[in-house]
Amino acid sequence: MNPPMIAVQNLSVSFKGPHGPVSAVRDLSFAVEPGETFGIVGESGSGKSTVLRAIAGLVAASGGHIRMAGEALGLRRTKAQRSAMQMVFQDPYASLHPRHTVDRALQEPLAIHAIAEPERLITTAMADVDLDPALRFRYPHQLSGGQRQRVAIARALILSPKLLLLDEPTSALDVSVQAEVLNLFQTIRSTRALTSLLVSHDLAVVAHLCERVAVMQRGTLVEVLTAEALRRGEARHPYTHTLLAASRGYRRVGSPHEGMPLAPS
Amino acid sequence: MTMTVPLLEVRDLSVTFRTEGVVTQAVRNVSFVLGRERLGIVGESGSGKSTTGRAVLGLVPAHGSVSASRLALNGEDLRHLTQHQWSRYRGRRMALVMQDPKFSLNPIMTVEKQITEAWRLHRRTTAAEARKHAAAMLEAVSIDDPERVLRLYPHQLSGGMGQRVMIAAMLIAEPELLIADEAISALDVTVGNEVLAILDRLVAERGMGLIFISHNLTAVAGLCDRVVVMYGGRVVEECAARDLAHARHPYTRALLAAAPSLDEPRASLASVVRDPAWLT
Ligand SMILES: Nc1ncnc2c1ncn2[C@@H]1O[C@H](COP(=O)(O)OP(=O)(O)OP(=O)(O)O)[C@@H](O)[C@H]1O
Ligand SMILES: Nc1ncnc2c1ncn2[C@@H]1O[C@H](COP(=O)(O)OP(=O)(O)OP(=O)(O)O)[C@@H](O)[C@H]1O
Ligand SMILES: [Mg+2]
Ligand SMILES: [Mg+2]
Numbered sequence: 001m002n003p004p005m006i007a008v009q010n011l012s013v014s015f016k017g018p019h020g021p022v023s024a025v026r027d028l029s030f031a032v033e034p035g036e037t038f039g040i041v042g043e044s045g046s047g048k049s050t051v052l053r054a055i056a057g058l059v060a061a062s063g064g065h066i067r068m069a070g071e072a073l074g075l076r077r078t079k080a081q082r083s084a085m086q087m088v089f090q091d092p093y094a095s096l097h098p099r100h101t102v103d104r105a106l107q108e109p110l111a112i113h114a115i116a117e118p119e120r121l122i123t124t125a126m127a128d129v130d131l132d133p134a135l136r137f138r139y140p141h142q143l144s145g146g147q148r149q150r151v152a153i154a155r156a157l158i159l160s161p162k163l164l165l166l167d168e169p170t171s172a173l174d175v176s177v178q179a180e181v182l183n184l185f186q187t188i189r190s191t192r193a194l195t196s197l198l199v200s201h202d203l204a205v206v207a208h209l210c211e212r213v214a215v216m217q218r219g220t221l222v223e224v225l226t227a228e229a230l231r232r233g234e235a236r237h238p239y240t241h242t243l244l245a246a247s248r249g250y251r252r253v254g255s256p257h258e259g260m261p262l263a264p265s
Numbered sequence: 266m267t268m269t270v271p272l273l274e275v276r277d278l279s280v281t282f283r284t285e286g287v288v289t290q291a292v293r294n295v296s297f298v299l300g301r302e303r304l305g306i307v308g309e310s311g312s313g314k315s316t317t318g319r320a321v322l323g324l325v326p327a328h329g330s331v332s333a334s335r336l337a338l339n340g341e342d343l344r345h346l347t348q349h350q351w352s353r354y355r356g357r358r359m360a361l362v363m364q365d366p367k368f369s370l371n372p373i374m375t376v377e378k379q380i381t382e383a384w385r386l387h388r389r390t391t392a393a394e395a396r397k398h399a400a401a402m403l404e405a406v407s408i409d410d411p412e413r414v415l416r417l418y419p420h421q422l423s424g425g426m427g428q429r430v431m432i433a434a435m436l437i438a439e440p441e442l443l444i445a446d447e448a449i450s451a452l453d454v455t456v457g458n459e460v461l462a463i464l465d466r467l468v469a470e471r472g473m474g475l476i477f478i479s480h481n482l483t484a485v486a487g488l489c490d491r492v493v494v495m496y497g498g499r500v501v502e503e504c505a506a507r508d509l510a511h512a513r514h515p516y517t518r519a520l521l522a523a524a525p526s527l528d529e530p531r532a533s534l535a536s537v538v539r540d541p542a543w544l545t
Contacts, residue, residue, distance in 0.1 A: 015421070017413060018413065018416050022413070041453070042453065043453050043455070043456070044423055044424070044425025044426065044429075044451070044452050044453045044456050045409070045423040045425060045426055049423060049424065090424040090451065091365060091424060091427075134287070137285070138284070142282070142284055144310050144311040144315065145310065145315065145364045145365060145447065146309075146310025146311065147310060147311055167424075168424065168450075168451065171450045171451060171480075172364070172365075172447065172450060172480075173310060173480065174307075174308065174309045174310045174312075174480045174520070175480060175482065175520055175523045175524045176309050176310075176519065176520055176523045176536065176537040177309065177310050178480070178523070178524075179523035179524070179525075179534035179535065179536050179537070180536050182525065182534055183533050183534055183536065186533065201451070201452065201453045201454060201457070202454075202525075203454070203527055204524070204525040204526055204527040205525055207525070207527055207530070208525035208530070208531070208534075230527075231527055231528065231530065242455055243453070243454055243455060244527075246453075246454035246455040246457075246458050247454050247527060249483045249484070249486070249487045250457075250458045250461040250462070250465075250483075250484055250487035250488055251487060252465055252487065252488065
């Protein structure tokens with residue numbers, strides 16, 4: 001049997017705080033199989049981004065182990081490990097250099113890994129995320145929020161990674177572009193051997209793409225359930241039920257009209 | 266009809282950017298009127314929502330040109346303000362919660378400083394008093410331990426915390442007009458709903474006017490009174506928020522159909538087939 005693509009065991013991460021260390025992630029364990037898309041949802045500040053950053057080697061674990069395809073990941077990622085995993089950050093500004101054009105942002109990973117045919121790959125990568133070729137020489141501040149995030153996604157996909165770490169990849173996108181990006185992720189998944197971890201606040205997005213979903217609250221993992229169980233509301237933990245209820249939409253105080261879940265027709 | 270002056274009037278607003286010979290008409294002849302109510306703006310990425318919001322606050326960068334036949338807050342013409350006059354309006358009377366919170370926060374300033382700085386410019390208060398007020402604002406936006414968070418720098422905040430700090434910094438001045446640009450996109454659904462409740466109360470109880478720009482159609486339908494739909498820099502449809510699910514414009518219908526649903530699994534999502542006729 002193949003080892004899991006990612007196995008996280010008793011992972012803890014803490015940060016320096018004014019009164020000693022603040023623990024952001026506590027004793028977290030889960031495993032993601034090759035080819036699986038694994039979702040992480042949960043409270044704001046519960047440590048979701050920190051888990052992805054620990055896997056990517058951007059923050060150091062204070063306890064526990066992470067294995068990738070059976071290989072223990074140390075403090076530093078090797079060049080091979082770095083090209084095998086790509087991260088799309090929650091904040092597109094974190095992945096894009098403010099003084100580099102779209103073209104340069106897409107050239108860079110290709111140059112670092114000495115890839116031939118950059119021209120063809122860049123054109124395809126932009127087309128894949130539906131970015132107008134006219135935007136190729138723009139700077140990040142000259143793009144709309146959604147256009148910036150699509151550049152970040154194109155950059156992550158351009159090296160055909162084995163593992164994608166996606167931190168809210170579509171929350172800056174409008175639903176039409178989101179649909180295109182979600183369809184794109186599904187196509188890539190069926191045509192390339194790709195494992196993904198997807199952090200999102202949108203339970204419908206997570207249920208759409210993922211087989212299983214982990215729910216986090218205050219640095220711990222409260223439960224892992226299948227997407228079907230999530231859809232059917234078959235959660236064990238009360239926090240998951242709270243999230244499901246909140247997903248039904250906001251109800252105005254003394255509302256003249258019912259808060260409505262939009263039933264798309 | 267009584268002849269009260271609307272809070273905000275926008276008529277024939279256009280914004281054009283020129284970058285290296287390329288001209289982008291980001292906003293084309295947009296008109297709307299806002300009372301002490303909640304107006305939603307939805308529309309696809311790049312359709313000009315943020316640029317519209319920035320133009321209302323005089324925040325379009327220098328290489329963009331703005332024109333309007335009317336742009337007025339409480340009947341006061343905003344079209345020929347100097348930078349100094351704009352800064353007196355902003356912060357105190359109108360405020361913008363920007364998309365990309367971390368980019369809008371100053372990376373080398375603590376949360377406490379960011380929240381209190383603008384506020385203290387307009388009020389005579391002690392540092393201790395401002396700090397107390399800032400902590401209360403953070404608590405109001407559901408930040409668990411405000412005392413810890415006040416001391417953090419932007420890179421030490423989670424995405425949703427950064428967004429709430431930004432909201433707290435804008436609300437502390439109690440503006441008459443708030444433009445919230447994707448203000449809940451980084452928040453989990455429970456905290457997101459709490460923020461919507463705060464905005465809702467400010468409109469209902471203090472008579473603030475709210476422009477809520479969002480990709481989240483469920484939130485817009487639940488919070489807003491009216492919605493305008495933008496496409497290619499124009500307003501293509503305006504309707505009551507409660508009627509959003511029955512919107513008529515093909516672009517709006519396509520938007521509604523493109524969202525994944527928690528109730529019914531879909532193999533693939535409908536993508537929006539754009540019709541050039543929508544631009545005319
Ligand atoms: N560099 C840092 N220094 C200090 N504290 C940090 C740092 N990065 C994160 N934290 C803290 O760790 C906790 C978890 O943050 P994290 O960004 O992982 O949350 P999250 O679940 O991704 O939240 P969100 O949904 O709001 O993005 C937060 O309390 C945050 O303040
Ligand atoms: N500073 C700028 N310089 C040049 N072009 C710009 C600038 N700001 C925005 N634009 C362009 O103007 C158009 C409208 O952008 P805007 O940010 O208003 O869109 P938006 O509707 O807010 O999109 P999103 O939903 O993706 O945030 C886009 O084509 C964008 O590339
Ligand atoms: Mg995060
Ligand atoms: Mg925008």
